[in-house]
Structures are given as structure tokens and as C-alpha cells.
């Protein structure tokens with residue numbers, strides 16, 4: 261593997277992080293329920309600003325009626341809106357799903373394309389959705405899907421100091437081996453959900469805490485007794501010990 265420098269932390273090689281993630285999440289998979297690339301595309305569009313759990317409640321109803329590109333392309337927008345309402349932003353999502361289905365029928369013979377350039381032509385599809393569909397449905401690694409968990413953990417792990425998904429992805433691509441792009445994204449998502457949550461990450465029980473430059477920086481603060489001073493690291497350890 262070539263040695264790259266992470267711009268943010270100066271880390272010479274992210275392979276210790278990758279090794280630990282592989283041990284922690286050896287068989288990570290996409291949490292969305294779907295059959296085939298088109299259903300995955302729809303589920304991923306619905307997952308914007310919504311939990312996968314909520315999407316998985318909605319999609320069985322949606323796919324029962326409009327489970328294929330052709331059926332979706334013939335749907336009335338109000339029917340789609342009614343079913344997907346609870347996922348939020350449902351006007352836009354319904355418009356994009358219907359528009360994507362129509363374009364797939366008209367321009368791509370009813371098939372979800374296999375290239376980044378073509379898939380980005382679909383309404384409502386940005387790089388994150390395109391990366392998920394290409395990687396999970398086709399096993400094609402054209403990039404790294406950067407969602408809210410990947411954004412947060414890339415910063416905490418010292419892999420990127422950028423603030424937008426596009427720029428973070430550009431920092432990650434040169435330092436993560438291409439064959440791991442899809443898995444790396446899913447592993448960070450899983451770690452973000454289970455351990456490195458936004459508000460109170462469980463640094464004390466995190467396998468990465470000896471190599472993570474943010475270990476214990478974001479752990480919940482505990483009130484200090486008067487006259488005592490403890491470092492943030494100590495606070496994190498104490499907090500975790502107490503919780504156990």
C-alpha cells in the first residue's frame with residue numbers, strides 16, 4: 261500500500277484504523293432493505309434526513325405498489341407522497357423518485373446505470389447516493405459514500421478537516437485503498453451509530469481510542485468537585501468507568 265499523509269492529522273498511514281474497523285465490523289452490510297438496484301436507489305433517496313429504520317418501514321408499502329421502474333414511472337406523485345410522507349421532505353423526495361423512474365425508462369432502458377457520470381444525471385441523486393448504489397448494488401467502487409456519520413468520524417479520526425461531503429470524500433479517496441471504499445463507508449456508519457455518536461461518544465469502550473486523535477474530547481462532561489482539576493481525557497475515562 262502506498263504511504264499517504266492525512267492532511268488533518270499528519271497520520272502517515274490510516275491502515276491501523278482500517279485494520280481495527282475490519283476486526284470490529286468484518287461483515288458490514290447496507291442497512292436498507294431492497295431488491296435490486298432500483299429499489300436501493302429509491303431507498304437511498306428516502307434515507308436523506310431520515311433514519312434507515314424509518315425507511316425500512318415505508319419501503320415495503322411503497323414497493324408493494326411501485327416496486328419496479330416501470331410501475332414507479334406510471335405512479336401519480338400524490339400516491340408516492342402519501343406513502344413516503346413520514347420520511348420527511350416528501351414533496352421533493354416524491355418528485356425526485358418519480359423523475360428518476362421516468363428518466364430511467366426513457367434514457368436507460370429501465371436500468372439503473374453503472375457509471376457515476378450517468379447515475380448523477382438522475383434527479384435527486386448526488387455523489388453519496390450514487391456511491392451507495394454503485395457500491396452496494398453493483399460492487400463498483402467509484403467513490404466513498406459520505407453521510408453524516410462518515411463526515412463526523414472522518415474528522416474525529418483525523419482523516420479530514422473539511423466540512424462538506426464532497427471535500428471530505430476527496431480527502432479520503434487518496435488514503436483509503438480503492439477496494440475498501442464501499443466497506444470503509446459502511447464501517448464508519450456502523451461505528452458512528454454504535455460507538456462514536458454525535459453527542460456522547462463511548463470513547464472509553466472504543467477500540468480505536470489509542471489511535472484516535474479525538475479520544476475523550478467529545479465525551480460528556482461530568483461536574484468537577486471544587487478544588488479538583490482533571491484533564492478531558494481523565495474525565496472521559498472516569499465517566500466511562502462509572503457507567504460500567
Ligand code: SF4
Nearest residue numbers: 456461463466469472
Ligand atoms: S475514540 Fe471516541 S472519538 Fe475516537 S472514534 Fe472512538 S468513540 Fe469516536
